Amino acid sequence: MFELLKSSFAINALLAGLVVGFLGSFYGTFIVQRRMSFLGDGLAHVAFGGVALGLLLQAEPFWIAIPFTIIVAVAITYLKEKTNIEIDTAIGIFFAVSVALGVLFISLNKHYISDAFSYLFGSILLVSSEDLIYSYFLAIITIAVSIFFWRRWTYATFDSELARIDNIKVDFDNYLLSILIALSIVVSVKLVGIFLVASFLVIPSATAKLVSKTFSQMTILSILLGIVSSEIGIIISILFDLPTGATIILFQSTIFTLMLFFHKIINK
Amino acid sequence: MNEIAIDIKNLSVHFGKFCALGKITFSLTSSEFLTIIGPNGGGKTTLIKTILGLIEPSEGTVKVFGRNPKDVPFREIGYVPQIKTIDRTFPAKVFEVVATGLTGKWQFHFSKDIRQQVHKVLEFCGLENLENRQINRLSGGELQRVFLARSIIRRPRLLLLDEPATGIDTIAETDFSKILENLQKEFQTTIVMVTHDWEYAFYHSTTVMLLNKTIIAFGAPKKIFTEDNLQKTFGHIGHEHNLEFTIEKNV
Numbered sequence: 001m002f003e004l005l006k007s008s009f010a011i012n013a014l015l016a017g018l019v020v021g022f023l024g025s026f027y028g029t030f031i032v033q034r035r036m037s038f039l040g041d042g043l044a045h046v047a048f049g050g051v052a053l054g055l056l057l058q059a060e061p062f063w064i065a066i067p068f069t070i071i072v073a074v075a076i077t078y079l080k081e082k083t084n085i086e087i088d089t090a091i092g093i094f095f096a097v098s099v100a101l102g103v104l105f106i107s108l109n110k111h112y113i114s115d116a117f118s119y120l121f122g123s124i125l126l127v128s129s130e131d132l133i134y135s136y137f138l139a140i141i142t143i144a145v146s147i148f149f150w151r152r153w154t155y156a157t158f159d160s161e162l163a164r165i166d167n168i169k170v171d172f173d174n175y176l177l178s179i180l181i182a183l184s185i186v187v188s189v190k191l192v193g194i195f196l197v198a199s200f201l202v203i204p205s206a207t208a209k210l211v212s213k214t215f216s217q218m219t220i221l222s223i224l225l226g227i228v229s230s231e232i233g234i235i236i237s238i239l240f241d242l243p244t245g246a247t248i249i250l251f252q253s254t255i256f257t258l259m260l261f262f263h264k265i266i267n268k
Numbered sequence: 269m270n271e272i273a274i275d276i277k278n279l280s281v282h283f284g285k286f287c288a289l290g291k292i293t294f295s296l297t298s299s300e301f302l303t304i305i306g307p308n309g310g311g312k313t314t315l316i317k318t319i320l321g322l323i324e325p326s327e328g329t330v331k332v333f334g335r336n337p338k339d340v341p342f343r344e345i346g347y348v349p350q351i352k353t354i355d356r357t358f359p360a361k362v363f364e365v366v367a368t369g370l371t372g373k374w375q376f377h378f379s380k381d382i383r384q385q386v387h388k389v390l391e392f393c394g395l396e397n398l399e400n401r402q403i404n405r406l407s408g409g410e411l412q413r414v415f416l417a418r419s420i421i422r423r424p425r426l427l428l429l430d431e432p433a434t435g436i437d438t439i440a441e442t443d444f445s446k447i448l449e450n451l452q453k454e455f456q457t458t459i460v461m462v463t464h465d466w467e468y469a470f471y472h473s474t475t476v477m478l479l480n481k482t483i484i485a486f487g488a489p490k491k492i493f494t495e496d497n498l499q500k501t502f503g504h505i506g507h508e509h510n511l512e513f514t515i516e517k518n519v
Contacts, residue, residue, distance in 0.1 A: 033358060154374035158358050158365075161349065165320050166342040166372035212359045213402055216376050 004238050009125055013244065016127040016191045017230035019135040023142060023184040024200030025208075025226025029219045030177060032205040033157050039076070040198035042091035043185045046072040048194050049098035050186070051119045052105035061119065062134070065186045072098065073182035077174050122193025124234065124244045135187045142180060153177055154215050196245040203252040204229065210256075210263045229255060270297040271333065273426055273458040274319060279328035281314050288314045290482050292328070296475065298425065299456040301448075303469035306479035307502050312462040313350075315479065316428050319460070320347060332426060342372050346419030346457075348429040351411050356404045362414050363399045366390060369418035389421040393447050412444060420451055427451070429461040433468065441465075445472060466493065 004010055024040075031039055050068030054061030072094045079090040118126075156163040156170045164170050181201075188197045204226035205218070212218035233248030272295050279292040289311040296302055304312050317323045318330055321337030332340050346369070363386045367375050370385055378386075390396045393413045403411060412432055419427060433441045445468065451457050463469055469476050469489060476492040478484040478501040485497040 033355075151373040151376065155368060155372075158360065158368075158374065159349070159354065161322060161353075162347070162368070164322055165345065165347055166368075167338075168372070209359060214361055214364060215359050215374070218359050 005235065009127075010234075010238050012127045012129070012132060013124050013234050013238070014231055015132055016124050016135060017234045017248070018227055019132075019139045020124075020188045020191050020200060021204075021226035021228075021230030022139060022223055023135075024188060024197070025204035025222040026142065026146070026219070027177075027181045027184055028201040028203075028205035028226070029208070029215070029222050030153055030157055031181070031201050032209060033215070033218075036087060036091075037198070037202045038088050038091050039181065040185065040201035042076070042095040043069055043073055043182055044189055044194045044197040045095045045102075046098040046182075047186050047189045048119060049102040049105070051189075052102035052109075055111070056105040056109045058111065062186065062190060065189070066183065069182040069186050070179050073178040074175055077178040081171055081174065119189060120194050121243075122189070122191055122196060122245045124191045125238070127191060131190060135191070138183055138187050142184070145176070145180065149173060149176065150219075158215070192245040192248070196249055199249045199252065200226065200230075203249065203256055207252070207256040207259050210259045225252070225255065270299060272296070272331075273298040273300070273333060274460070275329075275331040275334075276319075277329050279315075279318065279330060280326045281311070281318060281323060282326040287481065289318070292483055294477065294483060294486050296458065296460070298458045299452070300475055301452060301459045301473045302461070302475045302477060303473040304460065304462045304477045304479055305464070305466060305469055305501070306484075310480040310501075312479055313430055316347075316430050316460065316462055319428060320345065343422040344425045346422060346424030346427040348412070348415045348419050348427070348432050350430045351408055351415065351432075354403075354411065354415070356411075358403070360403050361399075362390070362395065362401050362403060362406070363387075365403060365414055366418045366421055369421040385421060389417045392420070392450070393417040394443060409441075409443070413447070416444065416447060420447075420457075423455055424457060426458045426460070429459070431462050431464065433463060433465055441468075448472075 005014075028040075031037060047065045047069045050065030051061040053068060054064030057064065076087065076090045076094060079085045080087045152163070152168050152173050155166070155168060156173060160170050185197055185201075188200055192200065205222040207225055208218045208221035212221055229252045230248050233251040234244055236242065236251065237244040237247040274294075274296040276295070277293050279289060280287065281289040292315065304315065306312050314323060318325060319332060319337060321340075330337055333344065337345075363378070363383070364375065366386045366389060367378060367382050370382060375382065387396065387399065390399055393416060395410065395413055395417060398406065398410060398414070403414065406414065416429075416432070432444060448459060448461075449472075452459065459473075461473070470493060471489075473489060475487065476489045477486045478492060478497055480501045484501045485492045485494075
């Protein structure tokens with residue numbers, strides 16, 4: 001049974017899990033602390049609209065979904081910053097419009113569209129080397145950008161007004177963060193599917209927040225939980241022939257529940 | 269002659285068709301302690317945020333130490349926000365919050381020098397025992413002092429405080445005003461404070477501004493607290509306010 005783990009598809013899946021676990025749990029700390037958990041779900045569904053457009057245009061869906069999702073992420077940030085529309089309302093509007101567009105594009109498509117469904121549920125066990133290269137390229141960009149922006153993003157997450165007073169370009173930083181979250185979601189959607197990607201952004205960070213005393217601790221713990229839970233989830237799914245995305249998320253939510261339980265006991 | 273800390277000429281701030289502030293003109297010399305008093309919705313916070321450069325004037329000019337607020341180096345201005353606006357769910361310890369006042373960014377790693385400076389300012393504010401406490405475990409008064417420590421660690425030339433006494437008990441308020449007194453004595457900081465506490469304004473500030481979208485009165489506390497001025501500012505004088513202390517002192 002363990003021989004399966006040495007196969008190339010398993011190695012690719014584990015490598016993909018590593019990057020998806022890292023990206024989701026890193027950005028998740030900002031998403032959870034800024035109370036924007038709905039953003040992950042919303043942008044994943046926006047990515048679906050982009051994928052459907054790519055399929056209609058007979059182009060590589062991944063490359064159409066990226067600009068499509070980034071434009072919407074920027075538009076959501078713009079509405080949040082410059083109008084009195086609440087962020088959940090802005091996300092809700094784009095979420096619905098993107099799904100409607102996705103359905104419309106699929107219905108207009110005369111070609112074979114099974115690819116669209118692989119994006120809905122993801123296919124981490126069918127990850128190609130090309131997908132891995134894109135994902136790792138993005139992860140490297142993220143790490144590089146984060147070295148410069150983590151302190152600013154964190155300060156603005158704590159209090160955007162104080163950050164502005166201290167001459168931090170909060171608007172620019174928010175747009176940059178939204179673009180990188182959108183990119184991460186598109187990469188992750190291909191691997192874990194539209195329905196499940198939001199949990200990668202929320203559960204590890206929410207779990208880390210329960211037991212962290214500082215935001216730095218929360219960030220490190222969230223990344224560790226994101227990566228470890230993805231890897232263990234993938235191994236369990238391969239060994240017991242279970243759906244991978246669902247196994248990872250159920251494993252993550254089990255850790256969350258245990259942490260919540262211990263947190264309640266310790267703080268009694 | 270003292271330097272002009274704040275110079276505002278013909279300032280108006282509009283949000284769409286709503287006029288938050290109109291025709292505000294005043295200047296404040298350095299080392300003064302100005303309290304701003306006015307009814308809710310009277311534009312007090314808007315004025316503070318305009319001085320901070322967070323809100324753009326619709327008309328008029330705002331100069332802080334002779335420059336546009338956004339051009340003033342961040343270390344020259346300290347700001348204590350209303351504590352009700354602070355996100356207490358953010359996982360942070362007291363020393364991390366105070367250190368942002370020094371560095372203008374969130375720190376991942378704290379050098380020995382930063383630690384020492386944070387410790388020193390916490391001592392100044394009587395918070396040395398709370399250095400490693402999480403902010404969600406602080407009382408309102410303690411959190412208020414943490415934010416005061418955060419703003420004075422940079423030794424600002426101008427300190428702006430937005431209703432710092434709201435939601436804290438009398439003892440905490442006394443501690444707070446002692447720190448401000450010491451700060452003025454030691455560093456001659458110019459202080460601008462929004463408050464609802466008339467008595468505090470009367471006894472502690474050098475200048476009082478009565479504000480209700482425009483300046484109703486501006487000057488030394490003894491001249492400002494008259495029944496007529498307060499009526500113009502608030503429309504009426506509530507029974508809860510003990511005017512006697514001001515009127516008697518005036519007389």
